[in-house]
Amino acid sequence: MNFSIEVSESAIKTFADYLYQRENAKTTVNKYVADIKKFFSFLADDNQINKKKLLQYKEWLVQRYAINSVNSMLAALNQFLEFLEVGNLKVKRIKVQKHPFLQERKELTEKECRKLIATARAEGKEQLALCIETIACTGIRISEIKYFTVERVKTGKIEIYNKGKYRRIFLPKILQKKLLSYCQNNQKTEGWIFVTKNGKLKDRSNIWREMKKLKEKAGVAESKIFPHNFRHFFARIYYKVTKDITGLADLLGHSSINVTRIYTATTESVFQKKLDKIVKQELLECTT
Incomplete structure (x- = not known):
């Protein structure tokens, strides 16, 4: 069954109001609205959406943007679909293998x-x-x-209230x-x-x-x-x-230590040096 729903661009403003009332951060609201405008740009004059068209949009994004950007825009789209009460049309984000190392060009x-x-x-x-x-x-x-x-x-x-949390x-x-x-x-x-x-x-x-x-x-x-x-x-x-x-998770305002681990990642070269040192001092000495 190819369920369809018709939407108009006026829904974007209502969606923004919905996000504000949900107490999303202003930057998040602006980002989601910009992403949904991009979706409407893809739809052009045909505002009838269904699963097939949503998957076509996903493929269209993949051909034009980095995977992280695609997933970010799909997250906004899925929130929009929830708002329209058609969560059954939501699109899966692209799975990305987690990279445990910090990019040296950014360290x-x-x-x-x-x-x-x-x-x-x-x-x-x-x-x-x-x-x-x-x-x-x-x-x-x-x-x-x-x-x-x-x-x-x-x-x-400094008392901060951000992203729905106080710290x-x-x-x-x-x-x-x-x-x-x-x-x-x-x-x-x-x-x-x-x-x-x-x-x-x-x-x-x-x-x-x-x-x-x-x-x-x-x-x-x-x-x-x-x-x-x-x-x-x-x-x-x-x-x-x-x-x-x-303690670092508390200072950064993270709810999960798994998020904090990303911030403490080091570079591949540091891991390589540690590995070389361990092998040289512990493993190879035992075999000589």
Whole structure:
């Protein structure tokens, strides 16, 4: 039985309202809406959808996008189908073999992190330098910088409510001192710390664009410079020092330690060195 349903583009707005009422993050709502608009673009003038057409859309995506992007767009589509109360039409996402290793071209070293911060300061971009330090020293998501206000920083603890969960970020004393010094020097007594020249809260695109401009003078590959990579950097350093993955999961706001393990992954070359060392010291010595 080839069950079909007719949909109109007006459903997109209703879908967005549904997501807001469900308390999805604004970035998630925008992403899902953009993905559903892409789906309607594929449908063209034929708004009659059925399983066959959905599978054709899946194949169309596979031919044009990376697998992770395809799965992300299919997740949005499946949410849309649930909203339409036709969950039986949902499409399976593509299975991807989990890769336990960090891509070396994206691994940010301590030296590179310091160079980016130093370059930002040398360029007179103190706020950018502090933004990098804040993410690298606390592990926050870039969307969570809105919680960094003068009032909260003074307390030394940042209370965050994000993705339906509440958690508390503890500020290292040296970072707290730097942030308050910046506020004092710029006569900022209240409100957001990370803002544009017009006083609006900086968003992901503002910060990412500024970070990318540091690449040449800092001598750091562009593939390593993006806000979320500093969150990964924090996770690796914290785990390296403490070996406390449960505490790290709490700090990062993860519900599952399995998610946190992704953040503590190391590169293939590090695994190779460890393996060579073990074989040389333990296995081969036993056979000689």
